[in-house]
Amino acid sequence: MRGDTYLSPQPGLIRFGTRRSRLAVAQTTQVAEKVARETGADVALVTVTTKGDVSRAPLAELGGTGVFVSALRDALLDNRCDLAVHSFKDLPTGPCEGIVVGAVPERADPRDALCARDGLTLAELPTGARVGTGSPRRAAQVLAVRPDLQVEDIRGNIDTRLSFVGDSLDAVVLAAAGLDRADSSSVITERFDLSAVPTAAGQGALAVEVRGADSGSGATVLTEPRIVTALRALEHPASRMTAEAERSVLLTLEAGCAAPIGATAHITGGKLQLRATVYRTDGTAQLEVVSAVPLGNGTAGEAIVLQLGRDVAGELLSRGAAELTDLGAVLVRQGNR
């Protein structure tokens, strides 16, 4: 594909597949450098152009948000890279044949960030100010506390979105993690409290995918020792637990990528606590469920983590989440970061 790099497999070299955006390259570089530092392996980046990056066609026509990940997965399956680094929140919740999440590295800031003109916070924005976001969840959350604001639908990568601020918009809402990783934290004027603004499932976390087979017992079969060593160096169990619990809510609700749902898990007082909130898109109503499971030795097995998400989702449904909002909503067009 045009502009893609190609590197043949070489013993001792670990090739990290990445999308080409500034953020994707920054986060994959950080992951690769950690592996090099901690295992001594030689590392290289392989950039892959996804359909979602080059096409202006509506996303639904291209096949949904999966278009951002499928080209990277193809590169992995074709042995054009050894590991593929994704933003976890961009990964569809369903399984992918022949591929497993080999590591979840330590999660960055899961919060959403306001980037406003003149250093303003959300409370300080003048009446009627224009706030840009392409996310129905963020729109609902902003309108819930500031119904006077005008939410504008915007698309594009981080730099494009930021370029509107001070010009056609007073502020935009973006993931703090993306801004931090791309060295753009200085534009943030407020980081929203997670208890007031729960964010997208897996936000701030990365998923490092690897070719692998499931043994049927849930255990992943990986053979190459240097890959196993790299994944072990990257794995951060608390980050995997929280991201998986959040994603389990979406999976159970069969929620589309644009469904207005916030899900935030954290570890506190020897427990894994999960909170999920479903919003009416105009911000006038919301439903929230919180639940927790005790951790033994600071950890819980995957089955328990996934069950926590299913329980929270089940409680949301029994309290009318499907009537409150369109859970299956999928963005018609979505920019990339």
Ligand SMILES: NCc1[nH]cc(CCC(=O)O)c1CC(=O)O
């Ligand atoms: N929606 C696109 C997207 N996918 C991942 C990130 C970066 C943050 C992350 O890694 O979770 C972003 C940008 C954003 O939401 O502002």
